[in-house]
Amino acid sequence: MGAAPVTAESEKTAAAVGTTKKGLATRDRIITGAREALERDGMASLTTRKIAASANVRLATLHYYFDSKESLLLAVLEDVIGDMSVSYEAASLARDPDTAIAGLLRLIWSYITKTRERQIAQYELTIHALRNANAQWLAERQYNAYIDFYSRFVPSDPDLPEEDRTRISKSLARFILIGIDGLILQVFALDDEEVSRESVEALILAAQNYFRHLCRTTRSKGR
Numbered sequence: 001m002g003a004a005p006v007t008a009e010s011e012k013t014a015a016a017v018g019t020t021k022k023g024l025a026t027r028d029r030i031i032t033g034a035r036e037a038l039e040r041d042g043m044a045s046l047t048t049r050k051i052a053a054s055a056n057v058r059l060a061t062l063h064y065y066f067d068s069k070e071s072l073l074l075a076v077l078e079d080v081i082g083d084m085s086v087s088y089e090a091a092s093l094a095r096d097p098d099t100a101i102a103g104l105l106r107l108i109w110s111y112i113t114k115t116r117e118r119q120i121a122q123y124e125l126t127i128h129a130l131r132n133a134n135a136q137w138l139a140e141r142q143y144n145a146y147i148d149f150y151s152r153f154v155p156s157d158p159d160l161p162e163e164d165r166t167r168i169s170k171s172l173a174r175f176i177l178i179g180i181d182g183l184i185l186q187v188f189a190l191d192d193e194e195v196s197r198e199s200v201e202a203l204i205l206a207a208q209n210y211f212r213h214l215c216r217t218t219r220s221k222g223r
Contacts, residue, residue, distance in 0.1 A: 027065050027075075030055045035076045039117040043124035048072075070135045073125060077142055080118065081149055087111050088153060097155040097211055101172075102204045104153050108180060109200050119184050147173045157215045168214045175210050179203040 033055025038046055040054075048069055052059045066072040091107050093100045112119055122142075129139035150173035156165040183203065187196045 023065075026057065026061065030057060030062055030065055030072070031075045031079050033057070034072050035079055035118075035121075038073075038076065038121045038125070043121070043128045070129075070138055073129075073135075074138060074141060077122075077125070077138075077145060080122065081145055084111065084149060093153065093155075095155075097157075098208045100155040101207050101211060104150075105176065105180075105200060105204045105207060108150075108176070109183070109196075112180070112184060113196075116188065120188070123184070143177070146177050149173075150176055155211065157218075160215065160218060164218050168211070168218065171214055172207065172211050176203075176207055179206065 030051065033053075034046075034051045037050050037054040041050065046069075048062055049059055051072065052062045055062070062072075066075065088107060088111070091103070093103045093107075126139050126142060129135040129137075129142065147170060151166075151169040154169050154172045154176070156169055158165075160168070180203070183196075183199050187199065
């Protein structure tokens with residue numbers, strides 16, 4: 001985690017240079033260019049020069065807004081989460097836990113199938129971060145962001161204390177993320193729609209059962 005100060009510095013830099021309307025627009029263009037280059041060419045060939053070309057800005061301009069490639073990748077991750085938020089928050093999930101879990105997982109999978117190249121790029125970003133000691137903090141930030149995001153949409157038991165509801169939401173979000181990660185790789189590799197449907201339904205059933213288990217064991221401990 002020795003690179004954490006780099007993150008803080010990059011966030012401070014972004015705040016300092018991105019306060020004007022023009023500055024914010026330029027920063028957004030760089031982030032979009034980086035995301036598009038990552039999705040198009042992959043992590044292995046991603047350079048700041050390619051990102052600058054994709055964003056149609058000078059290389060010096062890119063470095064003015066982002067002091068490292070990792071700080072830019074963090075901004076790309078935040079942009080991806082923002083896009084997910086727009087798609088997911090537009091959906092209406094049921095109150096019933098089983099129905100809500102089924103609706104959420106089908107929503108997640110629908111989004112994934114529409115953003116295939118982005119999903120592959122996100123995997124490449126994770127592997128890059130884990131392979132590089134100075135960037136491992138990025139993988140942690142990435143997965144904590146996914147867990148926090150999914151935990152906003154999973155159901156909760158209103159009869160439990162808030163602390164327990166928060167813990168259960170995080171546990172269920174982690175479980176769903178584990179399943180989705182495996183599904184993405186398997187389904188993209190096999191390219192079989194029937195396997196895809198069966199696997200999503202199996203994950204729905206498992207997540208429903210896991211949610212009931214979490215609530216049941218929490219209630220039993222509270223007695």
